[in-house]
C-alpha cells in the first residue's frame with residue numbers, strides 16, 4: 001500500500017525531511033518527502049504494518065525543534081516507487097497556514113502540569129507553541145493575541161519573557177498564560193452560587209463526581225456534560241435529564257492504558273486516539289468491563305477519547321476513573337459554549353458547572369472516527385481538524401462557498417487548490433441550529449476573506465440551507481445533486497484527476513433525485529461536473545415519509561406488501577398500526593417513492609425484530625450490523641438486475657424464508673450484508689464492461705457500515721477494481737460540503 005501524508009506545523013528548516021528519510025529508509029519504505037506551501041508532503045510505500053509503524057514513529061520520534069499541528073493521512077494504492085528520496089520543493093517561502101485547529105496538550109506541557117515545582121503546577125490553561133487552543137479562540141486574523149479571546153489578559157513579566165524569547169517553547173504562543181496573569185476556573189452549584197475557585201474548584205469537582213453528580217464543564221469548543229462512567233445511577237440519570245434514550249455516550253479515559261482496560265485497541269486505533277487531533281474513536285468494548293450499562297445500552301461499542309486539554313488531565317487524574325463526556329446541549333440544539341447558556345440549565349440539566357473566563361470564540365464539537373478496512377475513517381470532522389483545508393490535486397476556477405445539506409451539516413469555502421471545511425454544525429432542525437449555521441457561514445467568510453463567486457446548495461428546496469442560499473445569494477446560487485456531491489467528495493480527497501470518471505456507489509438514507517424522488521442507492525458514472533445514473537435499487541413507497549425513518553416497521557410493511565406478504569405474519573406491531581400503514585401504501589397516501597439503501601437496511605432490521613422504532617439516526621441499521629458481525633456466514637441472497645434497477649424482491653423473499661426457518665438473526669443479517677456486497681460487485685462488473693472504467697468510489701452514510709466497507713475493500717480489488725473510500729471527510733452528509741464546493745468551483 002501507499003500512505004500519503006500532509007503534515008502541517010513547524011516542519012521546515014528543523015531537520016524534518018532528513019528525519020523522514022532516515023525513518024523511511026530504516027523501515028525499508030519507498031517514496032518521497034517534499035516541502036510544500038502548507039508544510040510537508042510524504043508518500044511512503046510498503047507493507048501495511050510498516051506504514052502504520054512509520055505513522056506512529058513519525059509522531060513519537062520527530063526532531064525536537066519540529067512541531068506537528070496536523071496530519072492528513074490516506075492509505076492509497078501503490079504506484080511503485082523505486083527508492084526513497086528527498087524531493088526538491090516546487091515553491092520556496094514561508095509556511096503559511098492561516099488558521100490552525102486546536103491542538104491537544106503536548107508532552108512537555110503535561111509534565112510541567114504535574115510538576116509541583118513548576119509555576120504552572122495544576123494550571124488548567126497551560127499551553128505552548130506546540131499545543132493549546134487556536135481555532136476556538138481566534139476572533140480575527142492575523143493570529144495575534146489582540147485578535148483572540150485572550151486579549152483581555154495582560155501577560156505577567158515571566159510570561160512575557162517566554163513570549164518574547166525566540167529560544168523559549170512559548171515564543172509567540174498567543175494563548176500563553178499562568179495562574180498569575182491568565183484565565184481561571186470556578187465552580188458553581190445548582191443554585192448558581194460560586195462554591196470554590198481555582199485549584200480548590202477542581203478538587204471539589206472531583207468530590208462531586210464521586211458523589212454521582214452530573215456536571216457541565218467548559219472545555220475548548222464548548223461545554224461537556226460529565227459524570228462517573230462507572231456509576232449506573234448517574235449515567236441513567238444523565239440520560240433521563242438529557243432525554244437521550246440509547247444513543248451511546250462518549251467516554252473520556254485517563255490515558256491509553258486505561259482505555260485498554262475497557263476496550264480493544266488496534267495499532268491504528270492507538271494512533272488515532274493519541275494523535276494531536278484527539279478525536280473520539282469508536283472501539284469495541286472488552287467483555288466484563290465495568291462501564292455503566294447506560295453508557296451504551298444497545299451496542300457493545302464505546303466512543304473513547306483521551307484528555308485533550310490540561311483541565312481534562314487534572315480532572316481525570318484526580319478522579320481516576322473514566323467519565324462520560326458528552327456535548328452539553330438541549331435536545332438537538334448546538335453545543336453550549338457561553339457561561340450564560342449554562343446558567344439556564346443549572347439545577348435541572350446539571351447539578352453544577354465548572355466555568356472559566358477564557359471566552360470560546362466559536363462552538364466546536366469533538367470529532368469522531370472509526371477504524372475500518374485498515375483506514376481511519378472520520379464520522380465527524382470537527383475539533384482538531386477544522387478549519388484545515390482539504391488539498392485538491394487541481395485548482396478551482398473560482399472561489400466558492402458550499403452550504404451543505406440538511407443533516408450533519410458542515411459548510412465549506414474553496415479557493416485555488418484548497419477547500420476549508422467548517423466544524424460540525426449538525427442537523428438544522430431548530431432555530432438555534434439555523435443561527436449556528438448562519439454564524440458559521442459568516443465566520444468562515446470573515447476568517448478567510450474569500451468572496452465566493454458561486455454558492456452551492458443541495459437541490460432539496462425544503463432544506464433550510466437551500467432556502468438560505470436562495471435568499472441570501474440569489475443569482476450566485478447553483479445546485480448540485482446530493483449523491484453526485486457525495487461522489488465528488490470521495491473523488492476529490494482521493495485526488496482523482498480532473499478528466500477521469502469513476503463508477504460511484506452513493507448509498508445513504510435520503511437525497512433529492514433528478515426525478516424528484518428520494519434517492520439513496522445510486523450507482524453513478526460520474527466525473528467532477530457531470531454524472532449519469534446507471535443503476536439504483538427498485539423504488540418502494542415510504543409510508544409517512546420522515547415518520548418511516550423513525551419507525552422502520554413502516555418500511556418493513558412496505559417491503560412485505562411489495563412481495564405480496566402479510567405484514568401481520570412477520571411484525572409484532574399493534575394490528576391497527578399495521579393496517580393503517582398498509583392502507584397508506586395501498587392508496588399511495590403520503591408515501592413518496594424511495595430507492596434508499598439506508599431504508600432497506602432499516603426495513604430488514606425491523607423484519608428481524610431488531611428495531612421497529614428507533615430513537616437515534618440509523619439505529620436499526622447500526623444494530624443490524626453489530627448483530628451480523630458475530631456471524632461467519634459467507635452465503636448471500638438472490639437479486640435481479642433489470643433495466644437500470646437492482647430488484648431486491650427476491651432478496652426479501654429469501655430473507656423471509658430464512659426467518660420462517662428460524663435461522664439465527666446474525667446469519668440472516670450477514671447474508672443480507674453479503675448480498676449488498678454482491679450487488680456492488682455485479683453493478684461494478686456490468687458498468688466496467690460498458691464503460692471501461694475500473695475505479696470504484698464508495699460514499700454516503702451507508703459506508704459507515706464496517707462489514708460492508710471492509711468486504712467491498714477486499715472483494716473489488718480481487719476483481720481488478722481500484723477502490724476509493726473516505727479518509728479525510730466523513731462518508732455521511734458531513735462530507736457533502738466538500739463535494740458541493742468542488743462542483744461549484746469547477747462547473
Ligand code: ZN
Pocket residue numbers: 105106107108109110127128129130131132
Ligand atoms: Zn505544550
Ligand code: ZN
Pocket residue numbers: 155156157158159160177178179180181182
Ligand atoms: Zn503569567
Ligand code: FE
Pocket residue numbers: 482486508509510511700701732733
Ligand atoms: Fe447523504
